[in-house]
Amino acid sequence: MPKFSLALLDKVQQIIRRYPEGKQKSALLPILHLAQQEFGGWLSPETMDYVASLLGLVPIEVYEVATFYTMFNMTPTGKFVFQICHTGPCCLVGSEKIISYIETKLGIKAGETTPDGLFTLKRVECLASCGTAPVMQLGKKYVEHLTEEKIDSLIEELRTHADFIRK
Amino acid sequence: MQILLENSSVAGIDQFDVYRQHGGYASVEKMLTMAPNDIVEAVKKSGLRGRGGAGFSTGMKWSFLDQKSGKPKYLVCNADEGEPGTFKDRYFMERLPHRLIEGLIVSSYALGVNTAYIYVRGELSWIITQLEDAIAEAKSHGFLGSKILGSEFSLEIYVHPGAGAYICGEESALLESLEGKRGYPRIKPPFPAIAGLYGCPTVVNNVETLAAVPWIVMHGGEAYAAIGIGKSTGTKLISACGNIRKPGVYEIALGLPVEEFIYSDSYCGGLLEGRTLKALIAGGSSVPILPAHLATTTAAGEPRLMTYESLFEGGFESGTMLGSGGFIVLDDKACIVRNTWNFARFYHHESCGQCSPCREGTGWLEKVLERIEHGHGRTEDIDLLVEIAKKIEGKTICAFGDAAAWPIASAIRHFRDEFIEHVSLAKDHV
Ligand SMILES: Cc1cc2nc3c(=O)[nH]c(=O)nc-3n(C[C@H](O)[C@H](O)[C@H](O)COP(=O)(O)O)c2cc1C
Ligand code: SF4
Ligand code: FES
Numbered sequence: 001m002p003k004f005s006l007a008l009l010d011k012v013q014q015i016i017r018r019y020p021e022g023k024q025k026s027a028l029l030p031i032l033h034l035a036q037q038e039f040g041g042w043l044s045p046e047t048m049d050y051v052a053s054l055l056g057l058v059p060i061e062v063y064e065v066a067t068f069y070t071m072f073n074m075t076p077t078g079k080f081v082f083q084i085c086h087t088g089p090c091c092l093v094g095s096e097k098i099i100s101y102i103e104t105k106l107g108i109k110a111g112e113t114t115p116d117g118l119f120t121l122k123r124v125e126c127l128a129s130c131g132t133a134p135v136m137q138l139g140k141k142y143v144e145h146l147t148e149e150k151i152d153s154l155i156e157e158l159r160t161h162a163d164f165i166r167k
Numbered sequence: 168m169q170i171l172l173e174n175s176s177v178a179g180i181d182q183f184d185v186y187r188q189h190g191g192y193a194s195v196e197k198m199l200t201m202a203p204n205d206i207v208e209a210v211k212k213s214g215l216r217g218r219g220g221a222g223f224s225t226g227m228k229w230s231f232l233d234q235k236s237g238k239p240k241y242l243v244c245n246a247d248e249g250e251p252g253t254f255k256d257r258y259f260m261e262r263l264p265h266r267l268i269e270g271l272i273v274s275s276y277a278l279g280v281n282t283a284y285i286y287v288r289g290e291l292s293w294i295i296t297q298l299e300d301a302i303a304e305a306k307s308h309g310f311l312g313s314k315i316l317g318s319e320f321s322l323e324i325y326v327h328p329g330a331g332a333y334i335c336g337e338e339s340a341l342l343e344s345l346e347g348k349r350g351y352p353r354i355k356p357p358f359p360a361i362a363g364l365y366g367c368p369t370v371v372n373n374v375e376t377l378a379a380v381p382w383i384v385m386h387g388g389e390a391y392a393a394i395g396i397g398k399s400t401g402t403k404l405i406s407a408c409g410n411i412r413k414p415g416v417y418e419i420a421l422g423l424p425v426e427e428f429i430y431s432d433s434y435c436g437g438l439l440e441g442r443t444l445k446a447l448i449a450g451g452s453s454v455p456i457l458p459a460h461l462a463t464t465t466a467a468g469e470p471r472l473m474t475y476e477s478l479f480e481g482g483f484e485s486g487t488m489l490g491s492g493g494f495i496v497l498d499d500k501a502c503i504v505r506n507t508w509n510f511a512r513f514y515h516h517e518s519c520g521q522c523s524p525c526r527e528g529t530g531w532l533e534k535v536l537e538r539i540e541h542g543h544g545r546t547e548d549i550d551l552l553v554e555i556a557k558k559i560e561g562k563t564i565c566a567f568g569d570a571a572a573w574p575i576a577s578a579i580r581h582f583r584d585e586f587i588e589h590v591s592l593a594k595d596h597v
Contacts, residue, residue, distance in 0.1 A: 033328055
């Protein structure tokens with residue numbers, strides 16, 4: 001069973017207090033974000049059950065909400081998730097080319113994870129970054145004005161970083 | 168004309184001290200010398216209209232808020248910004264988080280609200296941090312929290328993250344989401360002004376709308392109304408993207424000619440070398456697309472202006488809408504069929520699935536457009552698309568259905584030849 005640290009439990013209480021008495025269900029999205037970040041980048045059934053217990057909800061209430069929102073991963077992902085916008089305005093300025101380039105470079109299709117578990121590639125909808133397209137969301141950041149060179153150095157950098165952590 | 172983006176390039180303006188040195192939070196001091204209703208009246212006089220897309224009078228919306236229910240009242244700021252082509256709220260909040268907080272404070276005072284929420288799309292996590300920092304700073308300086316600047320007025324503002332669902336930008340879906348549920352739009356009436364968040368009277372306003380209020384409080388509704396043309400008063404943030412030289416966010420006084428906005432170096436800077444304008448989507452993916460000649464002039468041959476009225480001139484036959492201000496420019500190399508298919512895919516993906524015309528219709532549109540784009544289309548498919556769009560439009564719980572239907576109906580209206588060419592040549596010419 002996953003469990004938050006005392007500091008995070010405190011944070012959970014703080015979040016719940018943003019909403020009126022008895023309306024703690026409102027805290028569900030912020031707490032699911034916290035849980036996903038804390039427990040491996042996805043929401044396992046155990047994680048969702050734990051969140052339900054924190055908010056006094058029945059598990060099904062959490063499942064039905066979590067599955068509605070695309071930011072919540074219902075299956076494990078790679079260590080780094082490239083979420084590339086493929087909506088109209090990005091498409092006008094080359095997002096499909098960037099997606100194919102990454103697919104070839106990593107040897108996976110959008111929606112898949114590399115065998116070493118490092119990279120997942122996902123197509124996502126408009127990220128409110130159409131003026132700096134093509135663009136990807138990577139963790140808590142956006143990488144904008146994507147080019148093939150930028151992708152090369154980014155992948156290089158992330159591989160080195162991952163090696164560094166492993167050592 | 169800079170009202171919203173005034174001082175946005177000052178270094179450190181996202182910090183309280185710098186913001187304050189540049190006149191920030193003055194409207195909070197001024198508001199305490201005014202009766203709440205004076206602010207509502209000033210906003211009515213200003214002619215300010217909702218900047219989230221629908222363009223509804225803000226003063227009017229505020230005066231509908233049920234003040235007699237005895238229940239708590241809420242102000243909810245819509246910062247979910249998910250409409251393709253739109254990135255102005257993000258741009259604004261990254262630069263001037265304190266201005267948004269200031270706008271929420273004066274608006275809450277005007278409405279008699281003591282709790283406000285900012286619903287920010289979850290992907291923009293750094294903005295959530297910026298806003299939370301700004302709130303903490305404003306609080307520590309007495310501009311927020313209990314008994315603001317020693318007055319009897321108290322306000323708490325909380326930031327709430329979304330989690331990736333375009334439909335949560337629709338105000339009733341947003342309220343459901345804020346209550347911790349799926350983002351299912353509600354059947355209206357009742358409107359949020361009567362039964363909104365937790366069934367209590369609620370005003371939902373866009374970031375840009377609320378950010379305009381401090382200026383109106385400082386300078387008066389008349390001064391704001393003096394900017395712009397007719398019922399399109401004040402300034403608007405336009406996020407320009409697509410095949411232009413200078414994508415970005417520009418603040419314009421409403422009334423600027425579309426042609427100037429596209430070709431002037433102060434704005435989009437024209438198209439890329441050797442390219443020509445093919446089409447314009449003037450207000451985010453949901454508004455009708457216009458071919459070049461109707462983008463810069465109306466069907467009657469008048470110059471087309473950036474106002475609610477001028478963009479709509481000609482109605483659905485030859486006009487469009489200002490919408491969210493997401494200005495998408497397509498040049499002669501862009502493929503209309505591909506773009507239309509892309510949008511259909513987007514709407515199908517984002518439909519919440521509550522009503523069948525939208526859920527089934529958007530899927531069908533996507534499928535038919537996909538086969539046209541990939542060279543397997545049939546001649547009947549083009550009219551079929553028009554039929555499907557008609558069956559969605561006006562027959563759904565929320566305006567998402569119209570938003571999904573209009574781009575397709577208008578693309579066929581103005582670019583039928585290109586669809587026919589795709590079907591007959593059975594090839595993609597991108
Ligand atoms: C499908 C759909 C998506 C919407 N997305 C947004 C959005 O991202 N941001 C926004 O401010 N309004 C959005 N709106 C409009 C809101 O429903 C609402 O009208 C607006 O937030 C009201 O604020 P305003 O009067 O200040 O514009 C959307 C509407 C629909 C139908
Ligand atoms: S129109 Fe579409 S998005 Fe709106 S409620 Fe119906 S199914 Fe949901
Ligand atoms: S379309 Fe890609 S960020 Fe908007």
